[in-house]
Amino acid sequence: MESFAPGPVAAASDAPAAVSPDELARVLARPDALRTVFQPIVDLHRGVVAGYETLARFTDPTGAPSAHTPDLWFAAADRHGVGAELEAVVVERCLSLRHSLPPNCFLTVNVSPHLLTHPALSRPLLAAGDLAPLVIELTEHQDVADLRPLVDLKDALLDRGALVALDDAGSGYSGLQQLTQFRPQMIKLDRALVAGADTDEVKLALAELLGEFGGRIDAWLLAEGVETWAEMDAFLRLGVPLGQGYLLGRPAPPWSQLDPAVAERLRLRSSRARLVENVVSLLEEVAVEGEGPLPEDRVAVRVDRHRHPVALLLPVRRADDQPGHRVAPVSLRVPASAGVAEVARRVVARPESCRFDPVVCVDDVGAVAGIVRVERILSRLAEAKGDRATAS
Numbered sequence: 001m002e003s004f005a006p007g008p009v010a011a012a013s014d015a016p017a018a019v020s021p022d023e024l025a026r027v028l029a030r031p032d033a034l035r036t037v038f039q040p041i042v043d044l045h046r047g048v049v050a051g052y053e054t055l056a057r058f059t060d061p062t063g064a065p066s067a068h069t070p071d072l073w074f075a076a077a078d079r080h081g082v083g084a085e086l087e088a089v090v091v092e093r094c095l096s097l098r099h100s101l102p103p104n105c106f107l108t109v110n111v112s113p114h115l116l117t118h119p120a121l122s123r124p125l126l127a128a129g130d131l132a133p134l135v136i137e138l139t140e141h142q143d144v145a146d147l148r149p150l151v152d153l154k155d156a157l158l159d160r161g162a163l164v165a166l167d168d169a170g171s172g173y174s175g176l177q178q179l180t181q182f183r184p185q186m187i188k189l190d191r192a193l194v195a196g197a198d199t200d201e202v203k204l205a206l207a208e209l210l211g212e213f214g215g216r217i218d219a220w221l222l223a224e225g226v227e228t229w230a231e232m233d234a235f236l237r238l239g240v241p242l243g244q245g246y247l248l249g250r251p252a253p254p255w256s257q258l259d260p261a262v263a264e265r266l267r268l269r270s271s272r273a274r275l276v277e278n279v280v281s282l283l284e285e286v287a288v289e290g291e292g293p294l295p296e297d298r299v300a301v302r303v304d305r306h307r308h309p310v311a312l313l314l315p316v317r318r319a320d321d322q323p324g325h326r327v328a329p330v331s332l333r334v335p336a337s338a339g340v341a342e343v344a345r346r347v348v349a350r351p352e353s354c355r356f357d358p359v360v361c362v363d364d365v366g367a368v369a370g371i372v373r374v375e376r377i378l379s380r381l382a383e384a385k386g387d388r389a390t391a392s
Helices: 021-029 070-079 083-100 119-126 148-159 175-182 201-216 229-238 260-273 340-348 374-391
Strands: 034-043 048-058 106-111 134-138 163-169 186-189 220-224 242-244 300-303 309-315 325-328 333-335 359-362 368-372
Touching (some): 021 070, 021 083, 034 106, 048 083, 070 083, 083 106, 083 134, 106 163, 134 186, 148 175, 163 175, 186 201, 201 229, 229 260, 309 359, 368 374
Parallel strands (some): 048 106, 134 163, 163 186, 186 220, 220 242, 333 359
Antiparallel strands (some): 034 242, 300 309, 359 368
């Protein structure tokens, strides 16, 4: 996800010349050379904007967008000893804007943990009075040797109404240590854990663990960098409450709203995901042959002129084969209203050769609605069994 905090620098052969001390001095002398945009953070169940993340954008002396990305600017500022001063420009901008936020929305601002205790950053925050609804988003790009002063400052900011988020959870330095020490009110999943999570059970398992941990400490889980509806459906199935990414809205001037069509689609899919006893809650969109390019690593379907499924197109998985799909029969099709347990019984009754092929889900006229993967069915049954054992 976009951030203004220091991050990895591109290879020297690909990167423009480094940000110079003179360029940093120009921005610090003229803070209007740094502008801020705001990306919406969405309540995934209600389909409304819940907050905004602040993102920095730099200009050159002519007013044109800078050739340097924001992470290079902040990394250079840190390297030249003015990192706290540059981050303070964005923090003070947020402090001035927080009172203009739409009702019931919060505003997050990225801050490097190793710089937060610097007077240039801590002083304006501590002097701002009531900090609500500001969320201090701590990045993980730099190691912090001694967390005690930072934890003390965090407590002081909480007393003034601020909340704390831990950015890029699952990556960076000392992630688990920061989670336990800071006890944040928001945990932001790293984009690397979000990208392609709909087809990666390991990523989803880690997201689920972080969500359970967040529930224990009364923290919201936020999936950032969501770019596809397939990824969104995966996190809706997990019950993740907050989301952010290009699928939901791009960085913009204050205060952009969620597109009504996206909001409606999100509410429908969220409602579907809560129907846990039906396979519709496990439904995944599927590519249809002839309606666009077929992703090489995704299941697709072949349909007739009524969009009735006639064959599965399964990715070729052997490393020595050419990429593409193999054709397989549709061995099981079920209506979206079918119960998970009922479908599981029909799955195990299939021949061994196709027992783990995806189940095709159809609507009330038999047209393809999507697929349900067998591993999702097994996971749901295991969850249900665990819930019953806990209740008893």
